[in-house]
Amino acid sequence: MSSYYSIDHLPGRTIQFEGQDYLFFSGTAYLGMAQNPAFQALLAEGMARYGTMFGSSRNGNLQLSIYEEAEAQLTAFAKAEAALTLSSGMLAGQAVVSWLKAQGLGFLYGPKAHPAIWQDPNTSLPTLSFADWTAQLPELVAAAATPHVVIALNSLDALCSMRYSFDWVNQLPEGPDITLLVDDSHGLGVIGPEGSGIGPMIPRRPNVRLIVTASLAKAMGMPGGVIFADPKTLQSIRHTAFFGACSPIPPAYLYAFGRAQTLYRTAFDRLQANIARFESRIGPSDRFQHIPAYPVFYTEQDQLYSYLLANRILIYSFAYPTPADKPNTRIVISALHQPEDIEQLADCLDGKTG
Template sequence: MPAPTHFHQIAHLPGRTIDIEGQEYLYFSGTAYLGLPHNPAFQGLIQEGLHQYGSVYGSSRNGNLQLTIYEQAEQKLASWAGADAALTLSSGMLAGQAAVRQLMLEGYEFRYSPDVHPAVWHLPQVEIPKGSFTAWHEQLTSTSHNSQITIHKLALVTNSVDALRGKLYDFEWVNQLPDDKEFVLLVDDSHGLGVTGTGGRGVWDRIPKTKNVRLIVTASLAKAMGLPGGVIFSDPASLHHIRYSAYFGGCSPVAPDHLYAYVQAEAIYQDAYKRLQANIRQFTDSIRGLNLLSFTDNYPVFYSERDELYPFLLERGIFIYSFSYPKPTDKANTRVVLSAWHTPDDIQKLSAACRDFAALYL
């Protein structure tokens, strides 16, 4: 397996800047979209939670002694996202796998969209289709109406966004699925929760609700939400089956001190979301029309097909995302990622450097 072509090591948590071998760089990478890891007020709430709950709860959620903070946080998450119910786990990967394993037990067959996240694969290696999300769901709705298709329990598995290329997916096609078959729509919203939808509430409200399509949304909380855990949104019956499975029962739960911080941090999240959106507007207004970056309005990821943008910006003291993902053999993915922790001056410097690149090479 080939090694990365370039990487750097640091001994501190990335923020709006990073230090590499004594030189400071503006940091436009990562997935901390709301800037919470360095938010002093949020850190203060974690400290409060640490004093009350400690750093970890080393017990099964299904044990005969349970902490109330889990139910409080899950009710708040579900209400905020607009979902019927929520269940937290210790990572987004675990949330995806808990949902997938339950669907396997229920006898569903899986159909994957292009670029779907490995968190919701039902095997270590699965055949992921090539092409676009639009072509995938158009083919899906066409073949699903074919009377010769005898599969009646299909799990349709996708992401809510193409975070590698900064594109939000549309889900109106769900209304075109035939009503004589049973579907589960499993959506990974790891890169949407906290930044897309009304107030950052994620994808749940953007997906049409139909009687024969059961909706399950999973997400990492370690990205925009700033929490070391994952969540599953669905109907109470589906989550009941997952909650009382051996897989869930054997898992250690998400750290309770962070869930305490989440429950108390509504104003912090709202403020961070507003600051992120202001940064996105400033940047998009300044680079629109350069033909350098593709993006969706109000979303903090900006994709470039020009991989040489990475070394160009690095020479100017700006560090952006550029490496192969999810496998080392994949093509390098070069993108600029904005966060709520960036200042207007940071955005201005990034914009000027991008315009310089476009002037020289486009």
Template sequence: MSEIFHINKLPNRTITHNGQEYLFFSGTAYLGLPQHPNFQQLMVESIHQYGTVFGSSRNGNVRIEVYEEAEAKLAGRTGAETALTLSSGMMAGQVVINWLRGQHTAFVYAPSAHPALWNEPTVALPQLSFAEWTAQLPEQLRTVAPGPVAILTNALDAVCSDYYDFDWLNDLPDHRPITLIVDDSHGLGVLNDGRGIWPQIPRKPNRLSEIRLVVTASLAKAMGLPGGVVFGDINTIATLRQTAFFGACSPMPPAYLDAYLRADALYAEGYERLQKNLLLAEELLLPTGLFRHAKGYPVFFTEDDELYAYLLKNNILIYSFAYPTIADRANTRIVISAFHTLDDIQTLARAVNDYISTKAVG
């Protein structure tokens, strides 16, 4: 198991541990918003107006307008009809799962589907590649008992940096209603010019009936907000809002959504910086042959776990721990963020090449 780094401030492009400074290439703050002083100042201003929390039901008789304003903006940005925010990405997934469970829906899980979409505390996920799973999915659906079906998947393989092809939707059978639930926590703010996965998923491919699409996401990654969101059609979102699960949970703090409404320039700046950093990282890291990488996505995955220890000795800290449970295999990956400088990435690339040279000599 990798060493645990206990720190007392938010990681930025560097962290300090036991008096030693390390370049930091981990985390999920892809656009660098939590570390951005101007974004932090927006948060301070919003807290002065909205306080730290709204400990009430969104369905109560006192309602704060910023929720609907921010949800309309989030939906408009992605291309969805409408959106609903919750206190976390986990809650966003579970409000959907709880609702579908009440309709006696059959759940069909993709490999590595995020725990936010699980119907039970533990779920036996398919031990197949995503391509193998999609190839056998039409036949599997023909054997599932009659009634509504929910297919649950991630938008991409965020751990191993692989994109998923959604053309398999063309091959799904027409004999039953299908809801596709996609967790886009790592794509929102990053994929498709920041719009996330919504624009590239067909709802009515070669089927007689439309596939109902629901996308859930954490806002705590690229978006830099402690909360979650569900995107969908107007009827589905209205139904979710009327559930006891939604009505009884406290919402995400309104101050954060107020800051989001005023942060367009900072999101655009973060996205532009990330793209520049990614172009350089792809140019310098991919020729090493050490990494698996979905172009345009800020994660470089490697099966060479010894890289972690080598970089650590050279004052560079990358991602390396078991996920999603401590029983899972640790995975090693480099995460590029908007808060990095081009010099940081060049330093990283030199260390990676030194590691490869050291292995070759050894």
């Protein structure tokens, strides 16, 4: 397992440690919005108008219109039917799970499903490959103990950079009601048309209700979470005590988001260019597992971490999701990186055999 390092500043394309600069190819700030000066300026405008926090229930008798405005913009961004924001991605997932659980629905979990969409903290996840698991889904749904079943899974495997096909949705039984609950925390802003996320890429079925949850703290650069679903579903979730008791996302961030659409598009294009540059440099390689046009490059060669660190390049490598798990080692490209950063990383990798 890699060591832990403590710094006193926000990582960007570089970090400073013990008086030296290191290139930083880790984290989940894929679009680099937290370090984007123009986004920071919009956030400062938002804080001047809304302060640092709105300490009230979203269901209170005094409401801020910025929430509905931003949710409409998020809906358009994700090409969804409607959106509802909460103060974290974990909370977004658990608000949905709490609502579904209250209805007594049965849950089927996909491999590596994020804890945000677990019904029980002791949930046991399938150990099958994603393809093998989806091949069994029609039979599992048909055999479910409840007439309405929830299929809860991630939009992709961000840990190991593996794409998930959703073609299997077309093979689900037509009879039972099905809720497809998808955590898109590592996809929103990065995958799909113009970064719109997984939603537009999932087939629609009359008996399958789609609910997508996501953290906004990754590519989108905001401390919050979002639920995408049909308006009736979101209205029902909004009326739960779980949602009513939640603190909302700080409104200043939603103010900034609403005025930053050009910044997001520019960052998305920059990210794609950086990924393409790195892909072209490393070429076909058995060292990395990688979704084309996705910023994560996973490797089973954990020793790569120490080698790159000795060359003042810090990559992602630590046990996840618990300290007992195997270290996950991966290179993460962001929109912040300069072409020379990508070249330096690739040159360093060229000098590493194995």
